[in-house]
Amino acid sequence: MRIIKSLAPVFILLPFLLLISSCGEKQQPGPTKPLYELTKNNNIPKFDADNAYNQVKAQVYYGPRNPNSSGHDNALNYLQNELRKYCDNVELQSFSYTGYGDEKLNLTNIIGKFNPDAKNRIVLCAHWDTRPRAEKAADPKRRDEPILGANDGGSGVGVLLEIARILKTNKINFGVDLVLFDGEDYGKEDDLDNFCLGSKYYAVNYKHTSVPAFCVLLDLVGDKDATFAKEGNSLRFAPQVVDMVWGIAEQINANKFLNKDGGYIYDDHIPLEQAGFKAIDIIDGDLIGADTPVKRRNYWHTHKDNMDNIGKNTLQQVGDVITQLLFTLKFNP
Numbered sequence: 604m605r606i607i608k609s610l611a612p613v614f615i616l617l618p619f620l621l622l623i624s625s626c627g628e629k630q631q632p633g634p635t636k637p638l639y640e641l642t643k644n645n646n647i648p649k650f651d652a653d654n655a656y657n658q659v660k661a662q663v664y665y666g667p668r669n670p671n672s673s674g675h676d677n678a679l680n681y682l683q684n685e686l687r688k689y690c691d692n693v694e695l696q697s698f699s700y701t702g703y704g705d706e707k708l709n710l711t712n713i714i715g716k717f718n719p720d721a722k723n724r725i726v727l728c729a730h731w732d733t734r735p736r737a738e739k740a741a742d743p744k745r746r747d748e749p750i751l752g753a754n755d756g757g758s759g760v761g762v763l764l765e766i767a768r769i770l771k772t773n774k775i776n777f778g779v780d781l782v783l784f785d786g787e788d789y790g791k792e793d794d795l796d797n798f799c800l801g802s803k804y805y806a807v808n809y810k811h812t813s814v815p816a817f818c819v820l821l822d823l824v825g826d827k828d829a830t831f832a833k834e835g836n837s838l839r840f841a842p843q844v845v846d847m848v849w850g851i852a853e854q855i856n857a858n859k860f861l862n863k864d865g866g867y868i869y870d871d872h873i874p875l876e877q878a879g880f881k882a883i884d885i886i887d888g889d890l891i892g893a894d895t896p897v898k899r900r901n902y903w904h905t906h907k908d909n910m911d912n913i914g915k916n917t918l919q920q921v922g923d924v925i926t927q928l929l930f931t932l933k934f935n936p
C-alpha cells in the first residue's frame with residue numbers, strides 16, 4: 604500500500620438501483636428500516652490473540668511469500684487448509700498476471716465462506732502475499748530481496764484465521780466471506796498499476812446476486828504500538844461503516860482506534876470502492892514510508908518486518924472489534 608494524495612476517478616461497475624416513480628397514484632413511504640444495525644449481545648465469543656499470533660508466525664515460517672516463490676506455494680497450501688478446517692466452503696480464485704520483465708505471475712485469491720447462500724453478507728479481507736523487494740532497506744544491495752511481511756500481510760491474515768475458528772463454532776445468520784488477496788504488494792514504489800492485483804481481479808469478477816453490505820480490510824494490524832486513525836478513502840466511500848467500527852472500538856475500550864482522521868492510503872480497499880463496494884481499511888498508516896519518530900517502527904518494506912514487532916495486545920484489540928461487529932450485527936428482514 605502507499606500513501607496517496609488524491610484518488611483516481613471512480614468507475615462504478617455495479618448497476619445502480621433504478622428508482623422509477625409511478626404515475627398517478629401517490630405512494631406513501633412507510634418508515635424504512637436500515638439494511639442492518641447493531642444489537643445488544645451479552646455472549647460475544649472470545650477472540651484469542653495467542654491463536655492469531657501463532658497464525659502470523661505460521662506464515663512467517665514459510666519465509667517471504669511473494670508471487671512465484673516457494674514460500675508463496677507453501678503458504679497457499681497452508682492457508683487454504685486452515686480455512687477448510689473452519690469455513691463452509693473455500694474457493695480458490697486463480698489468475699495469471701504479466702509482471703515486470705514479462706514475468707508471468709501465478710496469483711490466487713483464497714476465499715473462505717460462511718453461509719455461502721445467504722443474500723445478506725459482508726466481506727472481511729487482508730492480503731496474504733508479501734513484498735518481492737525492500738526499497739526502504741538501509742543496505743542498497745538488499746533492496747531487491749523479498750521481505751518476511753510479518754506485519755505487512757501476515758498480521759491481517761492471522762486475525763482473519765482466528766475469526767474463522769470462532770465462526771466455525773459460533774453460528775451467525777448472515778454470510779461472511781473471508782477474502783485473502785494475492786498480489787497486493789507486487790508493485791514498485793509509486794507504480795499503483797502493479798499493486799493490489801488480487802483485489803482488482805476480485806472486484807471486477809465478483810459474481811453474486813447481491814453485493815456485500817460492506818467490506819472491512821485489515822492491513823498492518825499487528826505492530827506492538829499500532830494506532831488506527833480513520834483512513835481518508837474509507838471516510839469518503841463508507842463513512843457509516845467507519846463510524847460503526849470506530850464506535851464499537853470506543854464502546855469496548857479498544858484505544859488503539861483513534862477518533863481522528865488519518866491520511867489517504869492506496870490499498871486493497873480502493874479497487875473494491877471503485878467497483879461500488881462500501882469498503883474501509885483498518886491500517887496503522889503511520890508505518891507507511893518507514894519514517895516514524897519511533898526508530899523500531901521504521902521497518903515497513905524492509906527485512907525487519909518480522910515477528911519482533913508483532914504485539915498480541917494489538918491483535919487482541921483488532922480481533923475484539925471484529926468479533927464484536929460480527930456478533931452484534933443484525934440484518935433487517
Ligand SMILES: [Zn+2]
Pocket residue numbers: 604734755788904
Ligand atoms: Zn506493503
